[in-house]
Structures are given as structure tokens and as C-alpha cells.
Amino acid sequence: MSYPEKFQGIAVVEREDWLNPKKVSYDPKTFGEQDIDIEIMACGVCGSDTHTAASRWGPCPNSQVVGHEIIGKVVKIGSKCEDGLKIGQRVGVGAQVFSCLECQRCKNNNEQYCTNFVTTYTGIYPNGYIAQGGYASHIRVHEHFVIPIPDEIPTELAAPLMCGGATVFTPLLRNGCGPNKKVGIIGIGGIGHMGILLAKAMGAEVYAFSRGENKRADAMDLGADHYYATGTEGWDKDLFNTLDLAVICASSLTDINLDQYIKIMKIGGSIQSISVPDVTEKLTLRPFQLVGITIGNSLIGTPQDIKTMLDIVVKNNVKIWIEKVPVGEKGVHEAWSRLEKGDVRYRFVLTDFEKEFGSEK
Incomplete structure (x- = not known):
């Protein structure tokens, strides 16, 4: 060379x-x-x-x-x-x-x-x-x-x-992640696992969300305080008005039911996506659900x-x-x-x- x-x-x-x-x-x-x-x-x-x-x-x-x-x-x-x-x-x-x-x-x-x-x-x-x-x-x-x-x-x-780390850290940093905040990390993969580690290091109470139970042990080992398998019927029934911030780390948005996540946010809370999926994907949600909640996308x-x-x-x-x-x-x-x-x-x-x-x- x-x-x-x-x-x-x-x-x-x-x-x-x-x-x-x-x-x-x-x-x-x-x-x-x-x-x-x-x-x-x-x-x-x-x-x-x-x-x-x-x-x-x-x-x-x-x-x-x-x-x-x-x-x-x-x-x-x-x-x-x-x-x-x-x-x-x-x-x-x-x-x-x-x-x-x-x-x-x-x-x-x-x-x-x-x-x-x-x-x-x-x-x-x-x-x-x-x-x-x-x-x-x-x-x-x-x-x-x-x-x-x-x-x-x-x-x-x-x-x-x-x-990966910077991409999930930035919406955490810019949306108030820290002590006395309840923060959800949606999707526990390459970026999501860093989201758990960083949100916990910033002092938040961390809620991890994944479709099945197979990542529960890993999520808890990473420092999550709570874990929810979203493929389970009624997973959200006890979470109404819970989260201050949620960061979507899933690679695809097709299987993300935003209406469910909006319900578990506090008024004034924010859902931030760092997902950049296939160009053919579209978001689906009921507009009236967004009253009092913000949703956005964060770039690197x-x-x-x-x-x-x-x-x-x-x-x-x-x-x-x-x-x-x-x-x-x-x-x-x-x-x-x-x-x-x-x-x-x-x-x-x-x-x-x-x-x-x-x-x-």
C-alpha cells in the first residue's frame, strides 16, 4: 500500500x-x-x-x-x-x-x-x-x-x-433523560442495548421493550429496571401515563404500534425515533392520540x-x-x-x- x-x-x-x-x-x-x-x-x-x-x-x-x-x-x-x-x-x-x-x-x-x-x-x-x-x-x-x-x-x-451510541444518546440528552425521569427504550438490539446502558448511566429509571421474552435477561443485565414483552396481550395495561421519554431503536417501524406507546406517555412526554427503515415503510397512528404528546425523529x-x-x-x-x-x-x-x-x-x-x-x- x-x-x-x-x-x-x-x-x-x-x-x-x-x-x-x-x-x-x-x-x-x-x-x-x-x-x-x-x-x-x-x-x-x-x-x-x-x-x-x-x-x-x-x-x-x-x-x-x-x-x-x-x-x-x-x-x-x-x-x-x-x-x-x-x-x-x-x-x-x-x-x-x-x-x-x-x-x-x-x-x-x-x-x-x-x-x-x-x-x-x-x-x-x-x-x-x-x-x-x-x-x-x-x-x-x-x-x-x-x-x-x-x-x-x-x-x-x-x-x-x-x-450507534451517539444516535441513541442525542435524543436522550436533548429530551431530558436523567434522575427522576422514566425512559423507555423500544427495541433491544445493537443500538437499543446501548440506549439502556446510557439512559441508566444518565440516572433514569429505564423501561425496556421488546417483542418477546427472549431478551428479558439481557435487558436486566444491561441495567433496565423494567421489561415488557410487547407481543404479549395487554402488556401496556398498567403503564398508562408512565413514561417521560421513549426512544424507538427498532430497525423497522412496521411492527411498532404507536397508538399503544402514546397511551403510556405522560402529558408533555416525547417519543423520539432513531429508526431509518426501508424507504417503503410508513407510520400509522391516530392523529387525535397525539394531543399533549410530541413525536419526532432524531438524526445521529x-x-x-x-x-x-x-x-x-x-x-x-x-x-x-x-x-x-x-x-x-x-x-x-x-x-x-x-x-x-x-x-x-x-x-x-x-x-x-x-x-x-x-x-x-
Whole structure:
């Protein structure tokens, strides 16, 4: 591998054969004065990766490298970088790599809602370059979206926090999760299990919701105070007017009966979804049920949100549940195939990047 002229990655080369990605070399975007180059050490596997690879959100670009839960070390710093990052420093990158940084949204800690938002992969830069993600040797990112990782958090446990953790943490943070609040986490999977851990660390009384009984033990081990199997008739009969906040973490909204969840919210309460399902899905609910309740959708987290989350993770020694898989054609195929079957407790993390891609050191 020649660095920095070419990066390497594990990419979807043929859309029809997306479960069998291939190793490719590609040109990174042009290096900017405020860019940081990162040699990748680990990358979490997010449901967004398989949705993108399988073209569920639209056609996957040719030779697309996905992955936006990235941990690595700084290997190159632009001449006008001002954030104090150092060569060799361990850092993270989440689901966003660029925004204008000048609009009101960007200046008010809402960079993910900037009209110039560029996602970590498939995003299109102003010059037309299509962003490549973290199943790769390196990534090139504007310094604003590069997050220092505290020494206390192991690399493999930090990776899924960059997107999955931040995505569930942000609606918790922005909707008052904390002591004396009753917070529901709906859907106990890769993101939902982090929701339980983080809501509990923030001091809330946590209610976990899943369709069956099979995740009860895990939910309680993660720190939930209550568990409800929503596939059971009458599960909600004793919960009227209970929750201050509920976060929907399920990958699909088709099976979510919002009318039932609205009934268990307190007046003034909020239901926030972080789900980005198949484009064909639609929400169904009775409008009059919403009187006194708000419902919305939250998009990832900002750099400041992520830094706040990492402080809480360190303070409370939060440890997410992961399975490690070596990066490479075989490893990515295994992780994606198992993720499609729901066969993971609860987040895959790709590792052994130096073995697969080598190192310039």
C-alpha cells in the first residue's frame, strides 16, 4: 500500500452480490488545509452499512466502502488545523464528515441538520467526490468531525459509540433523560442495548421493550429496571401515563404500534425515533392520540454530543456488548450475513486492520 496516494478498503463492487464485498484501492478526496488523515484500527458494523450495501435506501454507489463507527490514529494533519490534534493520537469518526460550519444550525450544535451535510460514506462533497467509509486502511476527514477518544475506553468498545451510541444518546440528552425521569427504550438490539446502558448511566429509571421474552435477561443485565414483552396481550395495561421519554431503536417501524406507546406517555412526554427503515415503510397512528404528546425523529449526534457521551461513558464505566470480527472480505461477509439474521449480541466490531491493510509505520 502506498500512503497517502491510495487508500484500501472492503467495498461493495457488485450491488447484486453485496454480501460478498471485495478489497479495492481508491483515491481519497483531495487533502484540505483543515483535514486529518486517520489510520483505522477498528470499525463498528452498523445496520446502516447493510441497508446501504443492499441498496435499500437507493442504489449503492459503485465500489462503495461503508462504515461510520471508526477508531484510529492520526497520521497527517492539515496546515490550518486548529483543534490541537496530534500525530499518533487515538481518535474517532462517526456518521458525518463535513458541513458548512457557518450556518445557524452548525453554530448551534446541529451540524447533522446542515444543508451541506456530508455523510461518512455515500455522501457527496461540494467537489463531487463520493465519501468512502471506515472498512478501510485510512479515512480523510475535516478536523471538526474528528473526536479525541479518552484513554479509559478500549478501542473496540469505543467504535460503536461513534454512530450507534451517539444516535441513541442525542435524543436522550436533548429530551431530558436523567434522575427522576422514566425512559423507555423500544427495541433491544445493537443500538437499543446501548440506549439502556446510557439512559441508566444518565440516572433514569429505564423501561425496556421488546417483542418477546427472549431478551428479558439481557435487558436486566444491561441495567433496565423494567421489561415488557410487547407481543404479549395487554402488556401496556398498567403503564398508562408512565413514561417521560421513549426512544424507538427498532430497525423497522412496521411492527411498532404507536397508538399503544402514546397511551403510556405522560402529558408533555416525547417519543423520539432513531429508526431509518426501508424507504417503503410508513407510520400509522391516530392523529387525535397525539394531543399533549410530541413525536419526532432524531438524526445521529454532533461532535459535541459525542464528547459529552464519552464523558458519561468514562464516568460510569459503561461497557457495550460486542463481538469482534477480523476485517477483510471474509470477515465483512460473515458480519453482514449474521447481522441480516439478527445473530449478534449486540454489535459487531471489525478489527485487525493493520494485518489486513498493513501500516505506513
